[in-house]
Amino acid sequence: MVNLSSIEMESSKTSTLHSVDGRIKIISSLLIIIYAVYTTNLLILLITEIYLLLLILISNISLSYALKRIALILPFGGFIAIFQPFIMEGDVVYTLPFGIDITLQGIDFGMLLMLRLIVCVTAVVLLSSVTPMQELINSARKLGVPREFSMLLSLTLRYIFFFYEELRKIRNAQKTRCFDIWNKKTAYLWRLKKIGETISMMFLRSYEQGEKVYFSMLSRGYSDGSNLYDENKKLSAKDFTFIGITLSLIVGLEITRYFSII
Structure with a gap:
């Protein structure tokens, strides 16, 4: 069952990715989401999704549990992608009863939207599964929230x-x-x-x-000037390695796209 307690239990597990600094995980997730929204290459989005699924496996998170969480969120935006072949103008590939046309451009754009949504949702699920909620808040505070x-x-x-x-x-x-x-x-x-x-x-x-x-x-002394306690935690080589791998993946995919290798 997917509920608040199960999400917090997953984020409390121990793995290499769990121990990465929360700031690095937030930045990496944002980079992946921004790149997924930017790119229009379906193969690049597919490779990015495979990368995220590999991180889920490495993080000692149940793959079935993560996929269940992704499936629960997809319907909230997936229906927009599903309707694109019927509402977007373009080359008609098939005509349904009542004069409803399915266009080639609509199919392509619908697939692009769906893959973007899947990648973004997977990135959010991964982030919440490897980072306790309180750590997310503290890390966001250190990043300037x-x-x-x-x-x-x-x-x-x-x-x-x-x-x-x-x-x-x-x-x-x-x-x-x-x-x-x-x-x-x-x-x-x-x-x-x-x-x-x-x-x-x-x-x-x-x-x-x-x-x-x-x-x-x-x-207990709470006032308008009260602040949250921030632990002064320095970034380690493991943190830089993780964000370096993510950046390398994004830069590598963009270079291959620029030279039309993918």
């Missing part, structure tokens, strides 16, 4: 698991009372009412917990 934004993310991270656990308790209590939102035998309006009550209950608990946490922070 505003203090207020990083503080907000840090507080959100600390209590998102608490609210997730509260929601799980509510859902378990509902199940013990034989409530199932997918049970079509019960009235739709009644199920909708129960869902609304659940959302209201979570909102009230979130508000009450937020008040408690805020007053607790004030009693």
Whole structure:
């Protein structure tokens, strides 16, 4: 099952990539995403995806688990790529009933969008799978993310698991009372009412917990000038090696594309 706890457990494993500095992993992921959006060569995108999958295998991450996470995210943008052959003008290769044309340019552009999306999603999944959430926030702060934004993310991270656990308790209590939102035998309006009550209950608990946490922070000296603790960690040879490999891959692919080797 893919949930917050399983994602954090994966990021807490030990491997060569897990031990790389968070700043290097963020920069490397951004470089891959930017290059995937820039390039229009399908073969280059395919090679980049293979590189990311190899990193997943090296990182001691379950490949099936990573592919499941990728598949869960793809539908949110994949439908845009799927519809391109039907909406883009160009050379018609096939005509469907009701006068719907499939164009060659639409197929090419749809494949390009889909491969770009897959590479970008894989890069994000890899980054979140080898870097704990708190380390991501701390690394982003060192890279120049505003203090207020990083503080907000840090507080959100600390209590998102608490609210997730509260929601799980509510859902378990509902199940013990034989409530199932997918049970079509019960009235739709009644199920909708129960869902609304659940959302209201979570909102009230979130508000009450937020008040408690805020007053607790004030009693411990929290103020507008408070800042997150940043560990002064120097980059090692392993960090430079990793980003060097990623840069070499991107530069090498671009050189081969420029000379029309690929």
